[in-house]
Amino acid sequence: MSTTYDKxxxxxxxxxxxxxxxxxxxxxxxxxxxxxVWIQTIVSPIxxxxxxxxxxxxxxxxxxxxxxxxxxTTFLVPGLIAMQIMQNAFANTSSSLMISKIxxxxxxxxxxxxxxxxxxxxxxxxGITRGIVVGFFSILVSLIFIKIPxxxxxxxxxxxxxxxxxxxxxxxxxxxxxxxxxNMAAVTNFIVVPLSFLSGTFFSxxxxxxxxxxxxxxNPFFYIIDGFRFGFLGQSDANIYNGLIILLICNVFLLTVxxxxxxxxxxxxx
Numbered sequence: 395m396s397t398t399y400d401k402x403x404x405x406x407x408x409x410x411x412x413x414x415x416x417x418x419x420x421x422x423x424x425x426x427x428x429x430x431v432w433i434q435t436i437v438s439p440i441x442x443x444x445x446x447x448x449x450x451x452x453x454x455x456x457x458x459x460x461x462x463x464x465x466x467t468t469f470l471v472p473g474l475i476a477m478q479i480m481q482n483a484f485a486n487t488s489s490s491l492m493i494s495k496i497x498x499x500x501x502x503x504x505x506x507x508x509x510x511x512x513x514x515x516x517x518x519x520x521g522i523t524r525g526i527v528v529g530f531f532s533i534l535v536s537l538i539f540i541k542i543p544x545x546x547x548x549x550x551x552x553x554x555x556x557x558x559x560x561x562x563x564x565x566x567x568x569x570x571x572x573x574x575x576x577n578m579a580a581v582t583n584f585i586v587v588p589l590s591f592l593s594g595t596f597f598s599x600x601x602x603x604x605x606x607x608x609x610x611x612x613n614p615f616f617y618i619i620d621g622f623r624f625g626f627l628g629q630s631d632a633n634i635y636n637g638l639i640i641l642l643i644c645n646v647f648l649l650t651v652x653x654x655x656x657x658x659x660x661x662x663x664x
Contacts, residue, residue, distance in 0.1 A: 413507060413509070417508070417515070417516050418516075420503060420516040420517070421520055421523075424490060424516065424517060424519075425523055425524075427490065428520075435482065435485075435486075435528070436531060440535050442478065443535075443536070444539070446474050447470065447536075451467055462598060462629035463629055468542060469623070469627065470596065471542055471626075472625075472627065473594065473595035473596065473619050475532045475533060475622070476529075476553070476554070476595070476619045476622040476623070477590045477619070479526070479622075480557050480560075480561040481561070481590065483559075484521070484565035484582075485524075485565065486521040486524040486565065487518060488565035488566070488569040488578055489569070489578075490517060490520070491569025492569045492572045492577075492578055495569075495661075504662065504663070510657035513656060514649075514653045514656050517566060518562045518563055518566055518649070518652065521558065521562025522555065522559050525554070526554055526558060529558075543626060543627060544625070544626060545625065545627060546624065546628065549622070550622060550626065551625075552625075553621035553625060553637075553641075556618065556621075557618035557641070560645050561586070563649050567648070567652060570655055573661070590615055592613065592615075593620075594616050594619055594620060594623075594631060599632075600631055611632075617632065618637075618641065621641070
């Protein structure tokens with residue numbers, strides 16, 4: 395006798411092609427998760443940003459020459475905000491998956507009637523949301539101390555979203571791969587932080603020469619920060635449209651990898 399379970403096993407779901415209720419519920423859970431510890435997830439990055447800004451302002455003072463036609467502090471702030479957006483988007487998906495695996499409650503997203511695509515994109519959308527929220531409050535707080543121009547609001551939103559998506563997807567992969575906190579620390583310390591610091595956050599890559607300049611062109615983090623900064627200052631180190639294309643390609647590739655890894659149960663199914 396045919397049953398609902400039999401139909402589900404054959405790929406027919408009573409939810410339709412997309413389980414929107416399940417998708418939204420998982421996404422909402424991810425958002426609630428980081429809002430429930432808002433001091434750690436929202437306030438802490440803002441304090442870090444202000445500490446960076448204070449240290450560089452005191453260390454360099456007003457002696458630093460203008461960069462891209464703007465004061466150094468004005469040039470610096472968008473880069474610091476973009477770095478916080480990326481790092482928090484990465485932290486959200488990576489910590490969510492790794493902690494679920496360690497605590498054994500990964501089954502909570504494996505057993506419900508959710509497809510691999512629904513789980514993957516709900517978790518990544520949660521990471522994007524955290525990145526955007528941190529970026530929004532970072533901008534508000536920065537405006538209290540530094541006068542920042544807004545030249546192209548569209549590019550601010552676009553690059554913040556693309557950057558959050560790329561890092562959330564990278565965090566998703568890292569979360570699947572990591573089996574303990576040491577693994578995650580290795581990814582953060584040897585991949586995320588170096589690529590963030592060497593992406594033009596604190597300097598214009600036009601100052602780089604030879605192989606260092608060439609290598610910077612292959613760093614997707616550079617295009618995130620450069621495009622995000624362009625939205626504020628109206629000046630960039632690279633072609634803004636090339637950056638969009640590169641980030642779109644990187645995002646499509648990483649999202650596909652995330653989906654395939656989760657669908658195949660990489661390190662989450664025995």
